[in-house]
């Protein structure tokens with residue numbers, strides 16, 4: 001059987017794949033296999049090892065007449081046309097859990113960086129704008145004992161909430177359904193989105209990208225937030241109306257934003273949001289800790305091997 005791997009992966013990750021299958025692997029780690037090549041290679045492939053940046057869409061699936069398993073090295077799978085794959089009997093694997101803590105770390109790092117203007121501080125030094133200590137120079141927002149509102153308190157949201165508890169923060173969350181265990185463990189309070197937006201000092205978005213969450217943060221939502229509030233998005237860029245966010249940040253409707261995800265990705269240095277000093281932006285590195293990425297790659301590999309051997313995947317997208 002043939003498998004296609006769309007990024008270079010180290011030998012210890014691919015060892016078992018190479019022993020079991022004919023492997024076509026793109027030679028670069030940080031650049032995608034060109035779309036034309038992927039569309040060609042997929043024609044006689046049984047398995048695909050992919051990630052958040054490849055579009056596994058109708059066009060690709062139409063060409064993939066032998067494809068049996070799609071394994072993504074990610075928890076989110078909004079880049080895959082799941083419905084179309086299911087119609088074709090293709091199973092899909094993903095990597096929940098192993099990336100939870102690293103992504104929660106990065107989310108909290110962004111929260112602290114945006115709230116306390118950390119990157120802006122470094123820019124000030126680099127640009128020789130540090131003249132003296134000033135009473136209100138680079139003043140940000142406190143974090144300790146402030147209120148955090150988490151939209152989408154699942155695995156990663158829970159990790160963020162646990163970190164917030166360490167900072168004695170008051171924790172609000174909004175999901176479609178309540179999680180009583182989390183409420184007990186963290187003394188977290190469930191509330192409607194409106195209450196979360198109007199009262200939280202830090203609004204953290206961690207819901208998946210779905211039809212329901214598409215641009216769920218827009219003009220009306222940012223207008224409800226406090227002027228001193230900080231918005232953090234480590235979910236997906238599609239969940240946010242970026243024009244509305246730009247306006248809210250530029251006009252001072254909200255204090256700052258910390259963003260790891262954009263729509264589309266990658267963004268370039270001329271992106272309007274990057275012109276704002278109150279934006280801390282990262283290139284989609286939520287799970288980018290070395291141990292985490294290795295665990296994700298190994299899990300994605302296991303999913304692929306199991307699927308092609310006709311065994312249950314460790315984590316199947318249902």
Ligand SMILES: NC(=O)C1=CN([C@@H]2O[C@H](COP(=O)(O)OP(=O)(O)OC[C@H]3O[C@@H](n4cnc5c(N)ncnc54)[C@H](OP(=O)(O)O)[C@@H]3O)[C@@H](O)[C@H]2O)C=CC1
Pocket residue numbers: 075076077096097099100103151152153154155156157174175176177178206207208209210212213234235236260261284285286287288
């Ligand atoms: N920046 C990065 O590098 C990374 C980003 N991610 C993103 O984080 C997302 C979350 O991952 P993870 O925590 O593992 O996923 P989970 O499925 O564990 O959590 C998602 C949570 O979102 C809630 N949710 C779903 N739909 C809505 C909605 N319409 N409104 C409010 N809440 C909603 C769900 O609760 P309920 O069903 O009750 O609504 C659930 O608790 C991923 O889908 C991915 O997009 C993940 C890893 C790394």
Ligand SMILES: O=CC(=O)O
Pocket residue numbers: 052073074075076077099286287
């Ligand atoms: O964005 C990353 C993911 O794992 O989902």
